Amino acid sequence: MKNPKTLVRRTPWPETASRPVGTPLQPSVVYASESPDALDAQYEGRTRGYSYAREGHPNADVLAQKIDALEGAEGGIVLGSGMAAVTAALMGVLKSGDHVVGGDQLYGRSLRLLTQDLPRFGVTTGFAPVTDAARFAAALRPTTRMILLEVVSNPTLRVADIEGIARLARERGILLVVDNTFTTPRAIRPFEHGADIVLHSVTKLLAGHSDATLGYVAAQDPALRQKIRDFAVTTGLTPSPFDCWLAERGLYSFELRYDRAEATAAKLADALAGLDGVARVLYPGRTDHPDHMRAEILLGSRCGNMVTFELDGGREAANAFVRAAGDIPFAPTLGDIGTTISHPATSSHRALSPEARAALGITEGTFRISVGVEPAEVLIDEIATAVQATL
Template sequence: MKLETKIVHISKPDELTGAISTPIYQTSSYAQEAPEVHKGFAYSRTANPTRKVVESAIAELEGGLAGFAFSSGLAATDCVLKLLNQGDEVIAVNDVYGGTYRILTTVYNRFGVTSKFIDTTDAKNVAEAVSSKTRFIWLETPTNPTLKISDIEEIAKIAKSVGALLIVDNTFLSPALQRPIELGADIVVHSGTKYLSGHGDVLSGFVVVNTPELAEELKYIQNTSGGVLSPFDSWLTLRGIQTLSLRLEKHSANAQKVAEYLANHPKVDKIYYPGLKSHKNHEIAAKQQKAFGGMVSFSLKEDTLEAATRVLTQTQIFLLAENLGDVRSLVSHPATMTHKSTPAEIRRETGIQDSLIRLSVGIENADDLIADLEQALNAETICCSKETLENQEK
């Protein structure tokens, strides 16, 4: 069965009633015939029928053995990081999502976990950085927000050579466009809030693993820590997944057109999109991805916060919001939004300039999106007051 068909039929008819749409089992507990004698469910933190369906669905789509659903992407990340012990080391891509950077450097560092942030676009850098203490190699590919591409297959070999686990955050592409486990990854992480659900109406996170041992460990941590996805949010995510392939095809096609437009705009300095042949790792992206995704970032020749703000406050179709992967086009400012918790000097080192703007290109008409960017780039003044902008950042 082709992936597009599998995605549409990923939610099977309910065994009890035959309902085509998975029922929302909105219950906290389940009646038992006797102590520990039940139908596979005792308490919804441990297992819930609706959540079980979405967990099985994401595992199947990613080509993994088991899936786990959480209340947010960071809850999923936290569960994976709880596999670590004092003295372990994490090697992560240097422009990793700000929330991941924050939890590694301000929470897990207190428990004796050390982190190195390196440029993983060259696998040689990873080979030089690993040590006997390295337990995790943590990739985003493409990265958030400068869309760096790392060779999953090559880095998986390096991880295995030192007994480390390779974790790939697949949020930006989803299994519709990239399947890291097939390329050698041990664990795949998602913010399901983004492309998996796709409609800006749910928070969710997912982890997929490919061995019984990891599945057993993560199941224990998930049940012990408790940050699980609710039945209703599980249902919303399932509904969103059914159109995943169709949406990603349109997101990618629109993003390619937008990127090509921006690449030739006189006010644009740098453009970040793996679908452009000028991208440093275009060939690696073409090798391991089905398409290039819906995310585009660019910086301005006038590299100031004021210049970025003029654009950010003038778009009409692109909504200024701290999210991505929505059917609607969104725009954000990494330096003051998604990566505000990353120190300024590290942001600049990794390409997150003050003028960097991140676009989540939606499924609208591409000509309308380009026209919206054109008028915003040509704006002469900031439309909103400083107070309004500061409130938006909060």
């Protein structure tokens, strides 16, 4: 009988003359090398290999390369969440004494990072309206090292003057970081508009199925790229191989999902604008959007799958709307294959005071709809029925 102790020895992967069509899932935490010399060669960049999953693994690299291709980037890295990408981009580059200016309508946790966490490490922060580069310039200081903005803001869908701000950043020697989660490279590739660093919450539209939590960050400058990577590895912002595998699978349908949802979003926005009980509708593709002209120039017809609207009646109407839209998930997310509804006042922007939310145009009646791939007529009927319940 064979010695049972051999069962604990790892069996080499079977050699085969063929290759898998689907990407294999490789959850191994560690990788064995042939010798100390071979491991030296890996760490010194003379050969390519893996050693420890916190420093990189095949599923993360496969996914990163595919997002690189979408963004026109090189050397992007996949991290454990969208906020891990934001954190690595900022903390990997900034130092005590630096100043950061953020767009005035960043994602809620990005706002918290800038207002509460960075100051603890000696990094000062400020905010400015991204729709006007001239006003944005007033927020800059001699110590400003970085600008962080979203091309289309959450949740009021304001469109950044990215060309003007990029020009400003270039003239002042300031790094421009763009969160492209909302718009995605299907609508805009920020590197082509002057960005130095681009990041994503892959969790959202790129992965698209609400079953993988991941982020992505890429930098134009290899030196910046290395700083971000070193910080991410040191602090353990490691992505799960399984989540990377799921996200890669979701990415294959990304363009189909995006195009279908975008077409439906435009129809939904028009339908909402004609309903009693709706105070206003925000969609960059509509001529009544405050940044419609800029959206046309910057995004063309790619106005995305997000629709924001405001109900008359405040919190009472908001509760009635959600209860009546029972088949549509009320959840603080976006980018799922199915439509979801979120209420910024109680989710993404709940940390702000009512006055601060009001200054951004967020009321108790404000909702953001992340449109999915359902038939347009079905979704419009469901939303219209729910709005009717608020009257």
